[in-house]
Amino acid sequence: MSDETVKPLLSVALIGCGRVGVKHLNSIFKAKDSLQLCALVDTDIITAKAFLEKFIINNRKAASAFPRVKFYTGIDALLLDMTPDIVAITVPSGFHYEIAYRAISSGCHILLEKPMTMKTSEAKELYDLSVATGRHIAMGHIYRYLPIMGLIHQDFISEKWGKISHGSVVVRWGHDQAYYDQAAWRGTWKLDGGALMNQSIHALDLMCYLMNTYPVSVVSQLAKRFRNMEAEDIGAAVLRMENGALCVLEGTTATSPSDHEASFYINAELGSLRVGLRKGLPFFDIRDKKGKKVTRKYYREELKAKGLRGIIDAKNPHYLIYRDLINCVRNGDDPIADARSGYKSVEAMLSVYRSAKEHRQIDIPGDSDFDLNDMSGYFN
Template sequence: MVNFAVVGMGFIAKKHIQAIEDADGANLIAVCDTNPDRLAEYEGKVNTYTDLEQMLKEQEGLDVVNICTPSGLHEPLASLVASYGKHIVVEKPMALKDDDSEKIMEAAAKNGVKLSVVHPNRFRPAIRKLREQMDAGKFGKFSHANATVRWNRGQEYYDQAPWRGTKKFDGGVLMNQAIHNLDLLLWFMGPVKSVQAMATTRFRKIETEDLAVSVVEFESGALGVIEAATTIYPKNLEESLAIFGETGSAKISGRNANFIETWDFEGETDEDRESAMKEIEADPFGKPGHQWIIEDMAAAVKEDRDPIVTGLDGHAPIQLINAILESAETGKKVFLSKPAVTK
């Protein structure tokens, strides 16, 4: 068994703990939070700590630390975990700034530890099937893509904790809600060359944006449109990813991008399309994405390989989001640089 600990016992930690409990080859042995009240329900079940470094020093047999704290704290905690030779699973976003995500990658590489970032949407059945089509060359040359998140997050959501909606610890709709969709966009379309964007705070009393629209140019020459909003009334409307190529068009949609809406590929019949749609409708959610991430990290440790979702994968949407925000602030097109860390 690969032994895990979870740091930061807020809402998302419960998903991690459930995933560890359900995952093959994984075992939860410790939890950590600076607030002892959050540790009470785990007393007597696993070891509990209020100090991360104490846990790293004292906890025997610890292999992997899952970081579930507010996003602005990810870098110093991940770098500390790496310095003790422990592998890292870090919640999205990996960090809020490009420099911080690169520091995490550098710390992991320097200390020879594995690093995985929680982008679980890659494992949704519809997304996996779409990836199969792309890997088989069914799209041909890409034309363009659309990534859309039209959701609702009311003021009460941001008022749950003082760090929500702040630039230092949380980020806005792009970093919090749309980042999974942007991860998928980049996973399919490849690196971005430039962005031109607008962003604003329309309704919520927060420091960060609740609405952003941008046009991107991929290094391949394909184009893309990104729309992200938490201003939709009265509830989540849709999350979708549409990809268009010279020999294929597809759109995955629904409130959480779980269903096939469009599925047209050269050489495939109406029966092929209906079969694909029925397959996904029969099981639109599949195994939980967090469980995929945990099982993959456990296997990566045992097999001494890289996780499926790497640090570079986690860095890419952060770099894109910061370029979007820079373009929105300056009114200029922003060109993305190559990440300094290559492994």
């Protein structure tokens, strides 16, 4: 490789050394040809140090890949000392806005876990800031990175499938009580929300991405049936999309943790599709208007576009988000799960909650701001 083609490594600081932080660290390690981990940040410094130690024990080559990692207890201490090219934010959702705002205002690009924020106006602010500063926000909307999703999205953009009647999103991502009990922020209105805001927001985002449209109104209901927490463990909504199609959403954590499902159905004039994940494995059933399976055509196109490596890498969608962001930082494109997807999904999901709270249809965008914490006391 000539010197001209060698690109400098992008420095990355990871804020939040918890459950999903491991997937990020693993992805940063996998992308070590382009990324250099410069800092780990966690309010609990012992957790941050143990997090890296454990990772190095499990991945022997990580010691040489991560030679100069500094530790900080917060974003302010980090930014006083350095300005990383990328800040990855994997803290409880209620802290996303504050940390993302500080990082992007300091000139960093961001990889931000979902949901973008807990308040509509704050999501809009981050989106506007991203546009104004030219700094990217790549969202942790992992479903957009599953195989074939980009091809389907392109088909709907070019109206290859004709008019859409409706879609249906089912998220049955079971979590037992121990999951909610392991950290005080889980299942609270202020910092997390329930099955819709946490487990279903990126599924609703995928539906909007596939159908190439966003919701303009919603009616919904929430319930808390099995789990002991502040927020809902089941929510159901009917959304009307800008293109006139309906979208039905079911999101729950009340199902079995050993049978996770996130599935997506779309019916259009010229075909239908059922895609998603069941027990960790993707499934695809794409049919033309006569009901004939055309899934293989999509497999072939995906393979041609991404090669076998690309298909294998899709098992780790967080890694693909990093790869996408690296390319975007270098060539100026927008990430597949961009700042707008973060803002629009928060706007839509908070409208779902608002409809349940106010027992009425909510237009999107609404006439006033909404904060998930406005749901406080809903189940009292």
